[in-house]
Amino acid sequence: MKIQAINGFKDILPDEVTRWQHIEQVTRDIFHRFNFKEIRLPILEETQLFARSIGQSTDIVEKEMYSFTDKGITMRPEATASLLRAFIEHGMHVQQPVHKLYTIGPMFRHERPQKGRLRQFHQLDAEIIGAVEPEVDAELMAMGQLLLAELGLEASLEVNSLGCPQCRPAFRQKLVDYLEKYTDQLCGDCRRRISTNPLRVLDCKNPNCRELVNDAPSILDALCTDCDEHFARVRSSLDLLGVTYTPNPLMVRGLDYYTRTTFEFIARNLGAQSAVGAGGRYDGLIEELGGPKLSGIGFAMGIERLVLLLQEKDKSESAPRNQVDIFIAALGDQATLKCFQLAHLLRKTGIRAGMDYSGRSLKAQMKLAGRLGARFTLIVGDQELQEKKAGLRNMQDQSQEDFSLHQTPEETARNLKTIITESLPVNERPDFTRRQI
């Protein structure tokens, strides 16, 4: 029986993890600059939470959730609902008026996998709760754009407003009236959408539908006074921050809870999945979930999609170099035991030490040292052990000198640590505070 990972679930192998760590590091750095705090959330929630927030009739809730139907719980398909549940549950709104929170982790949706889409995928998710001002919308988008920029990625930002419960229903009706005149020219999917989710027709990929949609009523013409003013201030705020963006009145979001501002970061090279990140405002949702009457806005980026873009940009996936500071090559049983002990002492001092116990030839051990990117190799043979010395080879300049083994093992380790540390430029020296032997 051959056991393998199930469809749509992927292992992230060590070489690739380096990229993930880089993305997470840049994300935390930027989010902290914007004064966001991390929150860590459970993966399982009551099914009701998602049904009520994302929308009972959305595809996600209707057919894509991993649910334990006998227990009424579901693996989260997105982060916002869980985050708001935690926010409400812990009464966080009484601590301060505005909360900026982020979380990073896996999400689960039972869709057919394809490029940039998996059944377990990962998002970094940022939410601002308790602020209704348009400047907040702009700040959040600016943060997303800065993140992409600092990762070295290019993506365009498209922005729209979906209105609010005051103005959207009227627009929806107007749109349905328009579409029904052209039912026979729409694709099959769109004919279905007229009754299920007419706004979806706006971003259909079918050329005929796109043609028709061009002359359809625009949501931006149908906004109520408050929404219209909000959107105008979002745009002027983006301009003030120097954020480049494109208004796109045809952009629709899939989750029911969005109101007013919605946006997507669009990238090339992602196959059919062009959105690397997306988000929007959800002004009624917190109350809907039983919380206080507070506004919110947030976005999520797909980490797998960021990884794809980074791979595209930098095709050379060079193996990680310099995994150890020093490699210890032992020849003979006596020397092996001595080196075994020394390697552990070095590691206790904070030095990354590598060693091989299989008694292979010096040549093989040198090769291993080279592969690990060791800066130094300490060569200890049984005969040298008698003379209390070893060879210390600098792997970069190929020089080699004698190294005394007359001191205690602890002193030997400290001496090696000093040599290794002093071989590094000052700004690359590790912080060895609290690591003493």
Add this chain to the structure above:
RNA sequence: GUGGGAGUAGCUCAGCUGGUGGCAGCACCUGGUUGUGGCCCAGGAGGUCGUGGGUUCAAGUCCCAUCUCUCACCCCA
């Protein structure tokens, strides 16, 4: 859920109209150097050709089924 493409060594892939699985590349191991890495040279190891049936004297190759992966639709980060 619907449609296309693909499964041969750890990875990337050759393999023509059926006739013994490749001196293939990368990676790995050993040797060239009785104890010195990267480059080079030589050698070695590694496979139920996704799986199961069928046609045939003979199937990696043709046919059917099935599984898996992949791209796209739907939908979405």
